[in-house]
Amino acid sequence: MLFRRLFLCALLVGLLTGLFDSAVQRWQVVPLILAAEVFEESAAPSHAAQDWAPQDGLERTAYTVLANVLNAIGAALLLMPLLAWWNRQRTGQALALHQGYGASVRYGLLWGAAGWVCLFALPALGLPPELPGMQAAALQARQLWWALTVVCGAGGLAMLCLVRAKWRVLGLGLLVLPFAIGAPLHTGSPFAGMEADVALQMQQLASRFVVATAVASALQWLLLGVLSALAVARWLSPLLNPVAAATRLEGSAS
Numbered sequence: 001m002l003f004r005r006l007f008l009c010a011l012l013v014g015l016l017t018g019l020f021d022s023a024v025q026r027w028q029v030v031p032l033i034l035a036a037e038v039f040e041e042s043a044a045p046s047h048a049a050q051d052w053a054p055q056d057g058l059e060r061t062a063y064t065v066l067a068n069v070l071n072a073i074g075a076a077l078l079l080m081p082l083l084a085w086w087n088r089q090r091t092g093q094a095l096a097l098h099q100g101y102g103a104s105v106r107y108g109l110l111w112g113a114a115g116w117v118c119l120f121a122l123p124a125l126g127l128p129p130e131l132p133g134m135q136a137a138a139l140q141a142r143q144l145w146w147a148l149t150v151v152c153g154a155g156g157l158a159m160l161c162l163v164r165a166k167w168r169v170l171g172l173g174l175l176v177l178p179f180a181i182g183a184p185l186h187t188g189s190p191f192a193g194m195e196a197d198v199a200l201q202m203q204q205l206a207s208r209f210v211v212a213t214a215v216a217s218a219l220q221w222l223l224l225g226v227l228s229a230l231a232v233a234r235w236l237s238p239l240l241n242p243v244a245a246a247t248r249l250e251g252s253a254s
Contacts, residue, residue, distance in 0.1 A: 002239045006080060009231040013080075014073030016227060021072065021220040022065045028212040030064075033132060036205050039198050040133030072224060075115065079228045083111055084236060086162075104229040112225020113218075118153035120217040122175070126183030129213040131206050134190040141184035149178040 054060040087107060123146045130136055152174040159171030190206070191199035 002236070005235055005239060006077070009080060009228075009235050010073050010076040013076040013224065013227040013231050014069055014071075017072035017076070017220060017224045018065065018069030020223055021068045021216065022061075024216045024219055025064070025068070026061075028216050029209070032205055032209045032212060036131035036133055036202060036209075039194065039202055039205075042198070072220070075224055076228050076231075079111060079115065079224065080232050080236065083107060083229055083232050084240060086111075087232075088240070101230070104233045105226050108226035108229030109222055110225070111229070112222040114157055115225065116218050116221035118150055118157065120214065120221070122153040122178070123149045124210070124214065126179060127185075128206075128210050130190070131202065131209050133194075133202065134206065135186050135188060135192050136190065137184035137186050145178060145181070145183050148181070152177050 054063045126149065127142055127146060136142065156171040156174035159174065160168050163171070189199070191202050194202060
């Protein structure tokens with residue numbers, strides 16, 4: 001019963017968050033990507049092989065929305081159990097609506113911000129988001145460094161927030177470790193092979209793209225955190241605290 005309700009809550013939270021994220025991306029991020037693709041196509045040789053990609057328009061939008069929804073569902077499946085566990089460790093009971101909507105929203109914002117820091121902000125300090133057409137280091141090296149940064153970020157924040165003060169220095173060490181190793185960076189210009197005026201426009205687009213993706217990702221994670229906390233309080237807490245839920249029901253009936 002608990003896992004079924006958790007999955008249904010994650011579907012609802014993921015659907016709402018994914019649709020919201022898609023709308024924000026359409027407004028802030030997608031125009032920059034489309035503009036960069038025009039420059040990329042003009043700089044690419046006409047005989048270059050084209051990988052499969054969804055057609056522009058409805059098909060591409062549908063795939064983007066689906067990817068955003070599935071990503072949000074997966075994040076919610078991870079975030080909601082963590083929210084319930086963390087609040088139980090702090091208060092001895094699961095997050096519930098009798099504590100007030102304000103408490104749920106506050107906890108959700110905190111955890112959403114932590115997710116944004118771990119999965120976007122820290123990796124972006126070493127590997128900023130890239131537009132189509134930009135040259136970058138080898139994909140596998142970037143993926144490994146990104147994964148290391150996410151793990152170290154999550155571990156570091158957990159140590160800073162959840163363990164005794166004397167061990168918190170280890171949390172700072174984990175946060176610094178990926179940057180001490182160094183992100184895999186492209187040795188040349190990210191706009192190599194482009195005309196000077198095109199490279200200048202791409203550089204301007206890239207600067208705007210970093211800000212746009214940071215804002216879109218932050219809004220996504222904050223909403224995901226709030227909706228997850230509210231879902232935990234409304235639908236999961238009665239299963240985690242059956243005695244307390246029964247007591248509240250008896251009190252309301254009397």
